[in-house]
Amino acid sequence: MKSRKPTIKDIARRLDISVSTVSRALRNADDINPVTRRKVLELAEKIGYKKSVLAAGLASKKSYLIGVIIPEITVPFFGTVIMGIEEFLKPLGYDLIILHSDENVTTESDCIDLLIDRQVDGIMISLSMNTKEDDHLKKAMEEEIPVVIFDRYLPDSILPIPRVIIDDFDAGYQATNHLINKGYKRIAFITGPVDMFISQQRQEGYVRAMERHGRSTSADLIVPATDLRRSVGTALDKLMVLKNRPDAILAFNDPIAFKLMRLLHKREIKIPKEVAVMGISGDDMGELFYPSLTTIAQPAKDMGYWAANLLKDRMDAMKKAKDEGKVFIPMSIQKFLPIQLIQREST
Amino acid sequence: MKSRKPTIKDIARRLDISVSTVSRALRNADDINPVTRRKVLELAEKIGYKKSVLAAGLASKKSYLIGVIIPEITVPFFGTVIMGIEEFLKPLGYDLIILHSDENVTTESDCIDLLIDRQVDGIMISLSMNTKEDDHLKKAMEEEIPVVIFDRYLPDSILPIPRVIIDDFDAGYQATNHLINKGYKRIAFITGPVDMFISQQRQEGYVRAMERHGRSTSADLIVPATDLRRSVGTALDKLMVLKNRPDAILAFNDPIAFKLMRLLHKREIKIPKEVAVMGISGDDMGELFYPSLTTIAQPAKDMGYWAANLLKDRMDAMKKAKDEGKVFIPMSIQKFLPIQLIQREST
DNA sequence: GAATTTACCGGTAACGTTTCCGGTAACGTT
DNA sequence: AACGTTACCGGAAACGTTACCGGTAAATTC
Numbered sequence: 001m002k003s004r005k006p007t008i009k010d011i012a013r014r015l016d017i018s019v020s021t022v023s024r025a026l027r028n029a030d031d032i033n034p035v036t037r038r039k040v041l042e043l044a045e046k047i048g049y050k051k052s053v054l055a056a057g058l059a060s061k062k063s064y065l066i067g068v069i070i071p072e073i074t075v076p077f078f079g080t081v082i083m084g085i086e087e088f089l090k091p092l093g094y095d096l097i098i099l100h101s102d103e104n105v106t107t108e109s110d111c112i113d114l115l116i117d118r119q120v121d122g123i124m125i126s127l128s129m130n131t132k133e134d135d136h137l138k139k140a141m142e143e144e145i146p147v148v149i150f151d152r153y154l155p156d157s158i159l160p161i162p163r164v165i166i167d168d169f170d171a172g173y174q175a176t177n178h179l180i181n182k183g184y185k186r187i188a189f190i191t192g193p194v195d196m197f198i199s200q201q202r203q204e205g206y207v208r209a210m211e212r213h214g215r216s217t218s219a220d221l222i223v224p225a226t227d228l229r230r231s232v233g234t235a236l237d238k239l240m241v242l243k244n245r246p247d248a249i250l251a252f253n254d255p256i257a258f259k260l261m262r263l264l265h266k267r268e269i270k271i272p273k274e275v276a277v278m279g280i281s282g283d284d285m286g287e288l289f290y291p292s293l294t295t296i297a298q299p300a301k302d303m304g305y306w307a308a309n310l311l312k313d314r315m316d317a318m319k320k321a322k323d324e325g326k327v328f329i330p331m332s333i334q335k336f337l338p339i340q341l342i343q344r345e346s347t
Numbered sequence: 348m349k350s351r352k353p354t355i356k357d358i359a360r361r362l363d364i365s366v367s368t369v370s371r372a373l374r375n376a377d378d379i380n381p382v383t384r385r386k387v388l389e390l391a392e393k394i395g396y397k398k399s400v401l402a403a404g405l406a407s408k409k410s411y412l413i414g415v416i417i418p419e420i421t422v423p424f425f426g427t428v429i430m431g432i433e434e435f436l437k438p439l440g441y442d443l444i445i446l447h448s449d450e451n452v453t454t455e456s457d458c459i460d461l462l463i464d465r466q467v468d469g470i471m472i473s474l475s476m477n478t479k480e481d482d483h484l485k486k487a488m489e490e491e492i493p494v495v496i497f498d499r500y501l502p503d504s505i506l507p508i509p510r511v512i513i514d515d516f517d518a519g520y521q522a523t524n525h526l527i528n529k530g531y532k533r534i535a536f537i538t539g540p541v542d543m544f545i546s547q548q549r550q551e552g553y554v555r556a557m558e559r560h561g562r563s564t565s566a567d568l569i570v571p572a573t574d575l576r577r578s579v580g581t582a583l584d585k586l587m588v589l590k591n592r593p594d595a596i597l598a599f600n601d602p603i604a605f606k607l608m609r610l611l612h613k614r615e616i617k618i619p620k621e622v623a624v625m626g627i628s629g630d631d632m633g634e635l636f637y638p639s640l641t642t643i644a645q646p647a648k649d650m651g652y653w654a655a656n657l658l659k660d661r662m663d664a665m666k667k668a669k670d671e672g673k674v675f676i677p678m679s680i681q682k683f684l685p686i687q688l689i690q691r692e693s694t
Numbered sequence: 695g696a697a698t699t700t701a702c703c704g705g706t707a708a709c710g711t712t713t714c715c716g717g718t719a720a721c722g723t724t
Numbered sequence: 725a726a727c728g729t730t731a732c733c734g735g736a737a738a739c740g741t742t743a744c745c746g747g748t749a750a751a752t753t754c
Contacts, residue, residue: 007740018704023742033702050464053742054410058401073429081423083447095465098445100430117397118442262635288609290637338695354710365734370712402710405739516743 006049012226015039021160030138057119065310066094067115069108069125071152073100075255076283076299078126083148085124085305092312094121103127103228109136116143122311127152129196134159146314150234151298151308157195162314162333164307166334168198171296172205173338176248178294181215182347184248184276188221190235190260192228206250221246225256232259240267248347254281257293259292260347269289276347282340291345299337303341306335351377353396361394362386367423370528373398398443404466413441414462416455416472418499420447422602423630424647425473428497431651432471441468449476450575456483458638463490469658474499474574476543481506488677493661501677504604509661509680511654515545517522518627518686519552520598525641527560529694531595535568536662537582540601546599549627553597559624568593571605579606587614594622595694601628604640608693623694638692646684653682 008026013021017036025040030245043049043055050176057063061222066089070078082098089096093103093131097118101108108128115123116139125147134157140147149163172189179187189206203222210217220242223235239246257279261271269275273293279321310333321328355373357387359366364383371379372387389395389396404410413436433443444465448455455475462470463486470487472494481504487494488506498508519536536553550569557564567589570582586593598604606624608618614682616622618638626633629644657680668675 009740019740020705020744021703023740024703026749031702036702045749050742052405053465054405055709056402056742058399058405058711059740059742062402074423074426075424077420079426081418082420093462095444097442110753114442118400155718258632258635262637262639265637285605287633288636290606290609290612292609356710367712367714368733371716371733374712378732383732400709402739405741406710406712408712408739444739573709592708 006047007052008049010047011040011043012047015043016095023049051056055222060062061119061141062121064122065095065118066308067097067099067111067118067123069099069101069111069115069123071101071103071128073098074287077281077298080300081304081307082300083127084306085308086304087244088305088308088312096328097162103128103130105131105136109283112140116140116145117244120145122315123151124307124311125145125152127154129193133163133223137161144318146311146318146330148311148314152196152198154177156336159213160330160332162310162335164303164310164335164337165198166298166303166337166339168201169205169208172202172250173209173251173300173344174205174233174339174341175202175278175296176206176209176281178274178341178343179250179278179347180209180215180285181246182248182276185254186244186246187215187248187250188223188239188246188251190232191222192256194224213329228256229259230254231313233263236260236263245275248272248338249277251277252278252292254279254283254295255284257295257346258285258289261291261293269333272346286342286344289346296345297340297342299339302337306337310335310340348378354399355396357394358387358390358396358438358634362390366641370599383433384586389568410466410469411441411655412465412467414465414467414470415445415459416458416470416675417445417447418453418473418475422444423632424601424628424645428473428651428682429646431648431653432655434648434652435652435655435659447480450477451473453485454489459483459487459689460596463487463492467492467599468534469662470494470532471497471654473497474501474522476540481508482509490626491665493677495654495658495661497650499543499545506676507614507679509657509678511650511657511682512545513645513650513684513686516552516555518645519549519597521552521555521688522549522625522685523553525558525688525690526595526597526623526625526694529595529623529674533568533591533693535570535586535593536596537596537598537640538569538571538604539603540573541571544651549599562575572599575600575603576606580610583607583610584683590676592622595619595625596622597625597627599627601630601633601640601642604642604693605636608636608638608640610690620691626693629689633689633691635694637687641691641694644687646686649684653684657682 008019008022012022022040025037053064092272099111101111105128108131113174123145137147137159146163149161151165153163153165189203191203207217223238225235227232249260251260257277261277264271264275271277279295280292282295286293286295318328349519355366355369359369369387372384393628400411400637415432443605446458448458452665455478455543470492481501484506486492496508498512500510500512539549547686554564570585572582596607604624608624611618611622618624626640626642629642633640633642
């Protein structure tokens with residue numbers, strides 16, 4: 001019960017071989033006789049040996065820990081992304097430290113520091129809504145920790161960081177197109193915070209689609225929900241005082257759309273008869289609402305999977321460069337994931 | 348750029364003191380001159396020293412990592428619990444490894460193994476819906492890793508594990524009471540999986556409240572949603588074929604209630620006019636639905652906070668016992684958290 | 695048949711802390 | 725004046741693994 005945990009030394013002693021041989025056997029390195037390897041593995045199993053990740057990490061300067069930073073932990077979308085990340089990384093022996101920035105640059109930066117302290121092998125991050133520069137990411141790169149970004153990113157970053165994203169312009173464009181095809185005349189757009197890049201992109205997609213169909217895009221019809229939550233109310237207020245009310249509203253994302261539908265219900269405005277509503281995200285929840293929400297689905301799980309994939313590539317490339325004594329020159333990569341229109345009752 | 352990271356030794360050398368002194372200064376131990384301490388801290392700050400958690404962990408046999416296992420990562424309730432956990436544990440220097448069992452005992456057990464391998468300092472877990480025994484938890488305790496349970500637990504476990512829970516019987520009771528007071532006559536209950544303990548408890552609370560008000564609780568009115576999701580449909584079907592349809596339905600939890608409302612809408616049954624709906628959880632989402640969902644709120648964040656608190660206590664007690672050379676005798680503790688009725692439009 | 699690989703293994707020094715055991719000097723105490 | 729305390733610090737051994745270098749014997753090459 002109390003007995004000390006078996007170590008690599010115990011195995012070495014009992015098999016009368018050296019610890020280095022045991023170590024090699026255990027991590028399936030080359031330069032090892034298959035027979036000895038089997039013996040080691042068997043004994044290890046028998047005496048219930050567990051490798052100390054701590055010691056191994058210290059010696060090899062790896063932690064087998066990957067840090068994941070998301071804006072909010074209660075948002076299902078990010079939960080699904082994480083499932084994708086795990087699917088890829090867990091079989092490889094990595095574990096995740098999941099952190100959330102609370103949509104706040106400062107905490108986001110703290111998260112990075114924390115992960116650096118933890119000596120994680122890699123960082124995956126989706127930027128907070130008010131992150132406007134990426135000095136904190138630079139810090140991580142200076143520590144030679146590979147970073148990848150997913151979903152929320154900075155457009156004009158000079159940092160060579162791979163990202164897995166969707167074409168947000170296209171999302172806005174397609175959504176608007178759908179609304180137009182459905183015959184709605186005055187289509188409004190509720191954006192996110194004005195300086196949030198992916199929000200701008202979706203908005204541009206919206207504008208472009210409108211213009212292409214010869215619709216006016218008067219500034220009236222574009223209102224921001226600056227904090228992605230409470231401010232939806234004031235956004236809607238602005239739309240409802242217009243002499244010409246919109247007959248359809250496209251929201252920057254699903255959560256806003258949910259909130260929006262709620263507010264319309266309160267005003268006893270019929271959806272979609274009087275006003276149609278549409279979101280962008282593809283949250284499963286949308287199916288349960290009444291009416292169910294038409295939306296543009298982002299492949300959340302794939303996004304996690306691919307981001308993890310890219311991270312692994314980068315980690316490998318870095319290791320290879322180091323082994324060969326070369327300097328690793330990181331490059332930016334963009335991977336776009338396909339989006340999909342999900343037509344439901346709200347339009 | 349490439350320069351080696353500063354270590355405790357560098358500080359020692361530059362200050363011409365020993366590493367042990369530096370170590371003491373850094374972790375604010377006693378037996379240290381405040382002046383030297385300040386000097387060390389200043390230099391550390393200046394040269395950007397970061398302690399290696401790995402090395403510290405190896406030497407002190409601590410990892411400063413806490414494992415958290417939840418059934419599903421996309422459920423907001425658990426996300427909120429995690430926020431509570433972090434609030435307590437982060438200031439203490441602990442980080443979280445968050446794992447999800449996917450409502451599956453086997454993966455749950457794997458998670459435990461993984462956490463043991465990682466040498467976490469503690470484990471916090473909410474049991475999966477089909478966990479019926481806790482041998483895997485026993486394993487963790489044998490490794491002398493403190494465990495606490497929150498929300499979903501096993502009733503008759505002989506393991507001395509502290510738990511932070513709500514009075515599920517009372518939740519069922521109060522919910523039913525509310526429905527009765529509101530004047531509903533035939534109240535149905537959609538349970539979770541039949542052998543899930545907290546589901547049974549809520550059901551008993553329901554039954555008890557019914558009996559107390561002289562209501563019949565015919566078996567017809569109690570139907571299970573065995574997988575907490577899809578099966579809600581068949582559950583509702585069973586209720587709708589009754590000659591005497593219920594005029595109110597209490598769901599085991601909010602997600603089921605959401606699904607339920609959706610299905611009622613599809614059948615064009617008015618909520619709450621024809622059938623009232625009520626949940627138990629207190630998900631924020633409930634507010635956004637139409638009609639908004641009446642529910643019994645569990646204090647999710649507090650639950651995380653208190654569970655973390657209990658874990659810390661246990662870790663400290665264990666350390667103390669070890670320091671004094673005594674055997675630590677763990678005890679079960681139950682901490683009940685208050686629940687609260689949130690009346691909304693669905694009743 | 696000598697020279698060169700190849701396959702496998704051992705010894706030892708890291709890795710960056712903490713912990714334990716002493717030791718010294720200054721200060722009180724009687 | 726001798727002794728015990730107190731406050732502070734240093735040395736060295738862990739902690740459990742990996743990395744590196746070198747060595748031996750067998751296998752391969754010419």
